[in-house]
Amino acid sequence: MKRLAPLALLAPLALVVLAAGPATAQLATNSDAPVRVDADDLKTDNNNCVATYTGNVEALQDTSRMRTDLMKVFAQPNAKSAKPKSATGGTGGSCGAMTRIEAHGSVFYVTQAQRVRGDDAVWEASSDTITVTGDVVAVQDRNVIKGTRMVINNQTGEGHMETDVKGRNKPGRVSTVIYPKDNTTTQNGQAPAAKPAPGQPR
Numbered sequence: 001m002k003r004l005a006p007l008a009l010l011a012p013l014a015l016v017v018l019a020a021g022p023a024t025a026q027l028a029t030n031s032d033a034p035v036r037v038d039a040d041d042l043k044t045d046n047n048n049c050v051a052t053y054t055g056n057v058e059a060l061q062d063t064s065r066m067r068t069d070l071m072k073v074f075a076q077p078n079a080k081s082a083k084p085k086s087a088t089g090g091t092g093g094s095c096g097a098m099t100r101i102e103a104h105g106s107v108f109y110v111t112q113a114q115r116v117r118g119d120d121a122v123w124e125a126s127s128d129t130i131t132v133t134g135d136v137v138a139v140q141d142r143n144v145i146k147g148t149r150m151v152i153n154n155q156t157g158e159g160h161m162e163t164d165v166k167g168r169n170k171p172g173r174v175s176t177v178i179y180p181k182d183n184t185t186t187q188n189g190q191a192p193a194a195k196p197a198p199g200q201p202r
Contacts, residue, residue, distance in 0.1 A: 070104045142179045
């Protein structure tokens with residue numbers, strides 16, 4: 001099937017799909033950069049303002065990337081006008097602001113600084129939150145957080161990871177592995193130069 005560029009309906013995708021990440025790291029996404037969505041197939045329901053991408057879906061903006069099996073984009077239907085139906089079967093109504101985005105199946109979100117994996121993800125415009133569910137893993141550098149449900153608030157930058165398992169020594173609870181920063185190496189992995197002893201030339 002032909003790989004398709006995004007419709008005008010998806011223009012705000014830059015602000016809602018690729019500008020969110022776990023609270024463990026703020027993203028440096030350039031929201032002014034163009035957004036490209038590729039997929040094996042695209043179906044649009046203009047009457048209900050829904051666009052459905054299926055098959056190897058990939059959304060790109062700047063250096064941020066989201067991959068999933070299926071992505072649905074929902075917009076608010078505007079009031080239908082009294083105009084007769086068009087040749088394409090439309091009723092003259094139009095679509096307004098984006099209200100919801102759903103990603104289903106092997107969701108991967110990758111930036112230069114972090115990686116997030118889950119089974120499903122939903123963005124809600126009303127609360128400006130992203131909820132990632134399933135086998136959720138968020139990674140930054142060597143730090144890892146695991147759970148089954150992660151909620152990110154884009155307005156406050158707060159994140160909440162949880163599971164249904166409660167109680168000490170029970171497998172399946174929220175798991176976090178954090179590595180302390182190593183001040184003995186530089187950014188290129190080399191040990192810093194030793195400081196000269198007092199009285200010795202620099």
